[in-house]
Amino acid sequence: MSRCPAAVAPVGPDRRSARIRLLVAEQAVRRGARVSVVDVCTAAVAALPVGGAGLSAMSRTAASHPLCSTDDISEQLEELQLTLGEGPCVDAFARGSAVLTPDLLTNGLQDHWAVFADAALEAGARAVFSLPLQKGAISPGVLDLYAGIPTVLDTEELADALAFADLATLLLLDTRIDETGAPTGGPMPDGCFEDLGAYRAEIDQASGMLTVQLGVGIEEAFVRLRAHAYARGRRLADVATDVVTRRLRFSPDAEPDQDEEET
């Protein structure tokens, strides 16, 4: 019995995200634990021409902090960027787009991140690729990959890196569900991520609506929506559709109010 549509082997262009999910899930199995962002990092290092990966939770209002890293160098890079407040990670988060630096020794960069570039080179990094974790206005963090030699990610590798970042985004937001203390219907589906492609608009629209209904920020709104879906064993897309069609309404400190369907 599986509630998870992603358990069915997908065909066509969703192969990439399915393949990435599988790589990440394998890492979790190796660890003997539930899928987490650290598995995204280790899987990315195995799949891409990079030496290490690090991930930081980022926020405009609260403190940003490193979450995980695969080796000493990536750990140093995460700490450096947050301490110095400069670097590809910081830029990627601020701009909301990937910052790809094939070679830290490239002229011009020294001015832009003068202190970071020197420190990163000394730590052993030569190429750095920073990918923002984001879902619209929800931007919980950044995934950083480094290589010890000048490196260019080709089209396929970049597409894979972006897919790792997408998965990390959802995983990071999922940890927030645990924190809200929302009741769950059972163990969270391991590595279960519906194909949000076709239904993305309703989910995002519902998140926006919930910011008003709940009086919370967009990240909290999305987390509450997802928590509700998990608690009831419903697909996120279906819950979102109910919200958008106004069959389901959330209010602060109360169970969501659902119109009973006429039978």
Add this chain to the structure above:
Amino acid sequence: MDQQLLAKTFVELADNLVADFDLIDFLRLLTDRCVDMLDASAAGVLLADRDGKLRVMAASDERVRLLELFQLQNDEGPCLECFRTAVPVIVPDLGTATARWPRFAAAAQRSGFGAVQALPMRLRDEIVGALNLFRTAPGPFDPAATPVAQGLADVATISLLQQRTAERSTVLNEQLQTALNSRVLIEQAKGKLAERQGIDMEQAFTALRGYARAHNRRLADVARALIDSTEPLAGLGS
């Protein structure tokens, strides 16, 4: 046809300076101008993402966005066919298309569209998407409109494919990534605005677009400002 606006449009579409380039606004310009100048009530653009999967990247209104999405979800429709065959698909009367695309024809008519022309966005062998013009009234298209629309599509395609930086020969995939995130932003903003003002998604989208146009701002920027409540947006209830 407004020749001055047409000339201006070609120039704007050919402007491919990377530093300022915003894919969402670029496509928004394309669809808006098609509706303003050509024989179309609404327009949409589908682009293939990094995995070759078609996405709705721009739509002049909510109705047409949903109709484009319908084609993708049901794997059926003229715009899809245009992308796959890389040739124009012109349907002056959707009423006669029920055998060809049964589900799409019904959905289009429910949405109030009677005619469609889908034009490939391609350069030589590379097809990146489709520009789709819809009209409420069925009937033959203005013969002058189609070559102009294809010309606009061609210029837009060249512009997209020629986005470059010093380090890499093409950054289209990265810009697609940013644009896809912008689309999420816009949907999140629509939801917030719709709930706050008690309006539907179509009205919310119209309000956002209207604000962006009136203040000459990027749609994605307005959407973000609305979600983050970082600035007062007159008329949008902030």
